[in-house]
Amino acid sequence: MFIYILWANHQHFSYHFSDLKISLLILFLLGTGSIFWSANVGFFIGKWLLWLIIFYTFFVAYCIKQTHINLLKLAFGLTIAGRFIAIIGIFQYLSPDTEFLLQSAPPSSTFGNKNMAAHSLVLIFPVILFIIFSNKINTMQTFLAGFLIAVIVIYIFYTATKSAWLAISIELLFVALFLRLKRKKINNYIYWNRTKTISLSLSVLLIFIKINLSADSFTPVWQAATNEISSMVQSTSNKNDIRYEIYQISINMIKNMPLFGTGLGS
Known part of the structure; x- marks a missing residue:
């Protein structure tokens, strides 16, 4: 179906290749060809299907016109997906006796393993910062972004995944460095006001309250x-x-x- 759609609309697509895109394509082809020397073909098939999903997703994103509004819609889609992962995980952490999803290392939300769930949210976290700094969001979206930051950070703390804690810290450091070095170029895209300050303050307050709670009682x-x-x-x-x-x-x-x-x- 993907190949047919690609063929049927080939006249409307324009392709621009760069060193990065060519490198990613070669990596995908190398991974696909590894079936011939794979140590375990069953493992290969499961992992390759995930790679294929990423390939399709990348192509769809490539075909989307990269305007600020479109990127904002994509960012909200990713973060709302992250919110569901985080809320399920928080519920599992605070209600450990309630089993409605199989998990090998709780609280793992829908992933079966808390480390994998935390790592997916680590990748989503910088996208939320793009939303909160955007000059295209209204008051409701600002408070929604603040809530999304809070639930994701709370869940990552509950997972007790040290690599995720370290990754979030490094992300914040690089975002701060990027804003510092590129402040003149991105002035047209970022905006900060009193509403965002209130939203972020409420997020910090919610995070502080929740990370001091455990399934049993108050835990500093x-x-x-x-x-x-x-x-x-x-x-x-x-x-x-x-x-x-x-x-x-x-x-x-x-x-x-x-x-x-x-x-x-x-």
């Missing part, structure tokens, strides 16, 4: 953060930790197949 945020950092230090010093074995296996795979790898999903 500093105590939860200290416990997580302590467990991370202990696991780092434990050479029998399963992660060290995974790292060693990965290194051996790279040594055995340094050029083409062992196929998608392995």
Whole structure:
């Protein structure tokens, strides 16, 4: 169906290739060809289907006219999807005895594993900042963006995924650096007013209240953060930790197949 639509509308499409797009296309083709040397064809098929979804999505986004309004609509779509992931995860965290979705590492929302859920929201988080800084949003959208920031940050904190915490911090650092270096070029696209200040203040207040709550009772945020950092230090010093074995296996795979790898999903 995709190929037919592409063929039927080929006269209306204009393609502009860059080094980045060519590199991504080569990577996709290399991943597709890895079925011939994949260590596990079943794993390959599952991962390749995800890659195919990304390829289609990229092409659809490429065909959308990149105006500020269109980008804003796309950003709201992504963040609202993230809101559903976060709300389900928050409910799982505060109601651990309620099982309505199978999960191996709660609170994992719809992903089965909390780390995967947190990582998807880490990718969505900068998109929310694009919304909140935009000069095209009205008062209702401003408060909606503030609420979206709050629920996503709360859920990421509840997952206790240290890599997600670190990634969010790095994202904020780079966004601040970008705004600083490109402030003259982006003045026409960003706007800040009293409504946004109130929205962000309410978001911070909601985040502060919720991260001090657990499924049992009030738990100070500093105590939860200290416990997580302590467990991370202990696991780092434990050479029998399963992660060290995974790292060693990965290194051996790279040594055995340094050029083409062992196929998608392995």
